[in-house]
Amino acid sequence: MNTTAPRLSPRPMGAFLPVDAEGYLVNDCRADHVPPALAALVIEHYRQSFGAHLRSVYVRGSVARGTAVDGVSDLDTFAVVDDAASPSCPLLPPELLERLHAAAPGLADFEFHACRRSAVTGSYYSTWAFLVKTQSACLHGEDLGPALAPYRVGPELMAEALYLRQRLALYAQRLAAEQQAPPPQQIATCQWFMKALVRAAFDLTLDRARRYTRDLYPCYATFAELYPERGPDCWRALEWAISPTPDTEPQRQLAEDFGHWICDEADVVARRNGIDPSRYVL
Numbered sequence: 001m002n003t004t005a006p007r008l009s010p011r012p013m014g015a016f017l018p019v020d021a022e023g024y025l026v027n028d029c030r031a032d033h034v035p036p037a038l039a040a041l042v043i044e045h046y047r048q049s050f051g052a053h054l055r056s057v058y059v060r061g062s063v064a065r066g067t068a069v070d071g072v073s074d075l076d077t078f079a080v081v082d083d084a085a086s087p088s089c090p091l092l093p094p095e096l097l098e099r100l101h102a103a104a105p106g107l108a109d110f111e112f113h114a115c116r117r118s119a120v121t122g123s124y125y126s127t128w129a130f131l132v133k134t135q136s137a138c139l140h141g142e143d144l145g146p147a148l149a150p151y152r153v154g155p156e157l158m159a160e161a162l163y164l165r166q167r168l169a170l171y172a173q174r175l176a177a178e179q180q181a182p183p184p185q186q187i188a189t190c191q192w193f194m195k196a197l198v199r200a201a202f203d204l205t206l207d208r209a210r211r212y213t214r215d216l217y218p219c220y221a222t223f224a225e226l227y228p229e230r231g232p233d234c235w236r237a238l239e240w241a242i243s244p245t246p247d248t249e250p251q252r253q254l255a256e257d258f259g260h261w262i263c264d265e266a267d268v269v270a271r272r273n274g275i276d277p278s279r280y281v282l
Contacts, residue, residue, distance in 0.1 A: 010238045013069060014062075014215025017134065024150040025212060029064035029137035038075070038103040043140045045096060045112065046079040053085035055117055056141035062215070063107070064137045070106035072242070078113040078131075080120055080144065087114040119281070120144050126281040127159060135214065153212050155273040160196065161203035161266035162277045167196050168259050175248055183246040190244035190251055197237040197255070198223075200262050201230070207273050216241055233258040 018026040031039070039059075046057050061076040062068045081087055089112050092100075100110050119128045121144060133148040151157060171193045178186055195216065202219035205226045206212070213219060220238045224231030236254055245251075270277055 008072065008243045010217055010220070010235070010242050012217050012221070014213060014218045015067065016211040016213045016215075016218060019153055019211075023152045023154075023210075025134045025153060027134050027136070027145065029060065029135060030066065031059065031064075031137040031139050033064055033066040033137070034059050034075075034139065035103065038100070039139050041096065041099055041103060042075075042077050042112075045092070046077075046114075046140075049090050050079060050081050050085060050114070053082040054079060054141065055082060056080040056144065057139045058132060058136040059139055060131055060136040064135070068107065072108055073106075074109040074111055075100070075104060075107050076111045077139075078115060078128075078136075080117050080128075080132075080141070081114055083116045083118045085116070087116050087119075089114045117144075120148075123279075123281050124149055125159070125279045127163075130157070130159065153206070153210050155207035155269060155275060157212055158203035158206050158266065158269065158275070159280050159282075160199040161201075161262060162270065162275075162280050163282050164196065164200040164259060164266065165263050166282060167193065167200075168255060168263070171255055171259075172252075175252060178248075186246035186248060187244045190240055190246070190248070193255065194237045194241035194244065194251070197259060197262070198234060198241055200266070201227075201234045201237070201258075204262065204265050204269055207269060230258065230261065 018028055020026055043057050046054055057077065057079050059075070059077050062073045063075050079089070092110065092112065097110065115128045119126055120132050123129065129148055130151060132145050134151055136145070138145065174189050178189060198216050198219050199214055201223040205222050208226060209222050216238055220234050223234050233254065237258065240251060
């Protein structure tokens, strides 16, 4: 991550996912939005990392939807591996990172993750199943998406809000461990958590808004419309998600206040809609 880049202000961009006539999310991601040279580098890295255990490679997010913004969007990818394999994804070698930037100079960062096949196929309430079915395109190998059940827009999709307590605990652990860490690491933690906070806030609106997105600005705008008293808190999280800083104390304060409020409100929304949070798998 480039820590010397100019600070960006949030601006209206992004969109809601399309739905069909019955209200189910339509996956509008396409593998051909990824330049072939870039796709080849991604696939080769996963092949070298997992060998014969590699089953699939996916791209998700704005690149997969063809809506990437220069200097802002990341390349988000993940691999699906055999259940017998460890899903730990090795760090990117500096040489590969240089080649990725050369192949896609407009992208801000490159994300590589992995999960086991059973994490996709084992539960309808799995984050991985939801991502594969609704927001990813298969670059390589077996495409698991067509066999997965569809997802209808509504409060049952509020997984980000239901996971927030876990993420708050992990965020606190990372802050404690990174007190003496270099600014790039603190900036990465800030951006990771603030994105999660904005998306969790949006999830509180799903039983009323009846539309879905992971794009940050429409997440904020929808939340602020329905929870105007907490709109400024969500705006602050959005600012840090777009332009993260290593100044951890005000971020921690926002997490303690706004984050725990979201968790409490998520419990209210879940009870109101008869949702069992224990069924969801991060």
